[in-house]
Amino acid sequence: MAKHETPLLDQLESGPWPSFVSDIKQEAATRAKNAKGLDYQMPSDVCDDLLGILELSYKDGTTHWKHGGIVGVFGYGGGIIGRYCDKPKDFPGVAAFHTVRVAQPGGKYYTTAFLNQLMDIWDLRGSGLTNMHGSTGDIILLGTTTPQLEEIFYQLTHEMGQDLGGSGSNLRTPADCIGSSRCEYACFDTQELCYFLTMTYQDELHRPAFPYKFKFKFDGCPNGCVCSIARSDLSFIGTWKDQIQVNQAEVKAYIDGKTVDNGGAFKGRDWGKFDIQKEVIDLCPTGCMALVKGELKINDKECTRCMHCINVMPKALKPGKDKGVSILCGAKAPIVDGAQMGTLIRPFISIDQTLNKQLSDFEDEDEWMEYLAEKYEAITEFIELVWDYWMEEGKNRERLGELMMRQGLQKFLEKVEVEPMAVHVQHPRTNPYIFWKEDEVEGGWGRDIEDYRKAHSR
């Protein structure tokens, strides 16, 4: 028998999708049974009380969680989010129900051993409930008490080699796509850059440094599998500067139907014969492709690297060879000014493809980090200019994108030392007011009024 009656929650289970209510009930039953005979460090009815307090919230139309708290592990200002309920007498199992954020591995590669180990810790020391993964991309362990925090932290770091993620006014847990580990489209090694920046900015990640949260995300190519353009204050998207590599023989194989298009992704249904004109050329957003005497021609100058043609014919087309990243700034979810996508600020930072040594090529990790610091110097320089500006000018709880809106793109470009260029204009005429400074104008403001009057009377 359930501890609390939950008619409103039960109703949620009747929908067509998997239900979090069923999941929590399942965990409640598992804990009640305790088949493994665990010495639960959370009250064993934590899941029952979680359901109970949620039911009450639905009934009352208000939350019964308090906002925030002073919890954390020693030396860390982030990674733990204190949560207390305001009805501890009725729901003692969730009197304290803190969230633990754990850094996810690069590209979210897990071994089952890792997941088992993680759950062994969490079944014992927490509610057993997780959120894989949170919106930022990290592992979220839901619900534990203050005395368990240091224990969990010790086990994570010492037994699993795993660190906490970010929360609060910190750099948040950076997240990346699988990149070149499995994906031929990757224009840079997302996991290497993500790891390097995570290690370089440990202080920013663990100790409050900023007016508000700050996120990095890394997409190996414009397909944007981690959607960095919408989800991160600084979005790194792999791109290329030269021409798309075209293999005309392979193009022909697609046209002749010898190679299945889209890597076979649409094989489930018969869509008819592949039509390169209709499915590739006509769908190019910049209209920069043409079939000339059976050969595919691309006017690369006009190509916006949307990836469409490459996705349809991956054997025939590949990103160019001169690779690097674009950096977009200021994406954020609503709250102030509504949601915003990132603004392209650095169209291309070259990443030297010959600098491809791995950790195993070095004596130790420190040496590897030094090597990477050089490889990615142009990127860290830019990041720090952005942070200096935001730390100085950003208001409390103001995201980078809001500061950019408030003070304007021109100010931002000046602060991050980027010359205005055509790519900064999304739509012509939306922001025509560029103000020149005297030192930017040849001859300055001074003029010889006599000389001027010779040609212009008063």
Next chain:
Amino acid sequence: MALDTAEAQKVIVENLEKKAKSKSKFYLKDFYSFFPEEKPRTVKKIVNDMVAQGILEYWSSGSTTMIGLKGTGKQAGAEGED
């Protein structure tokens, strides 16, 4: 000129105590204003060191971090975690 750490800590504690009647938690930015001449990064470092030393403590809503003198503010008492 480099900021003297002991001196800076004193300034911070004095400023927070002065405001303790009306406010117990502060944004990191409030600390910058105690040292208008210093770079935010320098001040950030001093504040975080003071947390490590147990003089200050973090309070987090989950999205924003605030900082106060250890043990002040109603949260610590209310949650029975003094």
